[in-house]
Amino acid sequence: MFLVEIRCPESAIGGVYTTLNRRRGQVFSAEQDPAPMFTVKAYLPVAESFGFNADLRERTGGKATPQTMFDHWEIMNGSPLEKGSTMEELVRKIRVRKGINPEISALDTLYDKL
Template sequence: WAVKEGVLCEENMRAVRFDVHDVTLHTDAIHRGGGQIIPTARRAMYASALTAEPRIMEPIYLVEIQCPDSAIGGIYGVLTRRRGHVFEEYSVAGTPMHVSKAYLPVMESFGFTADLRSSTGGQAFPQCVFDHWQIL
């Protein structure tokens, strides 16, 4: 329950583990029920998560774009507007085709294919695959 509503934006928390090393319970059984223990444990976990300096992470796509050499300029414009960046590019030997690999935040990928095709005259063909998480 404590990790279903994270401390920063009330989203599910990922890759978090809480180790409880010591617990002191009331001697009277009526004070050891779920109604007393769960809210207290939740507050303790919430406080420890805030103390750990949490960060928001966003998913990043690996985008591979194939296009003719004449359409490369349109690729850079679209990626720049959408917070993407090219990290590798090469030409396919014996063809006029060019391949660019870039990272693009998933949030910026909605409508990316249509935008890319309109900027390159329909000559670019992107393929998006989840690659990693990045700290905002």
């Protein structure tokens, strides 16, 4: 997971939350600074971070400034072989992004058991 710290004015806070929610971000802190600025801290899955800055800039009109750094690993529940699961959707998106056949089969995970 990435730790994301986003600074923005009050007028852009809605765009920040929208962007984080669409990318499975988990907000754990939102504070108003002495100036009319907010600081939002959240965890963002690494797989959801590609294009995050551009998406955030678009939804906030360029008013939000993010800082992102790796924070920790987290194990996902589920199986990529379970049709319709979050894990299957995530693996499918990653395979498409990398130019790999998006169809997932049990043979793909066979080498993990050797």
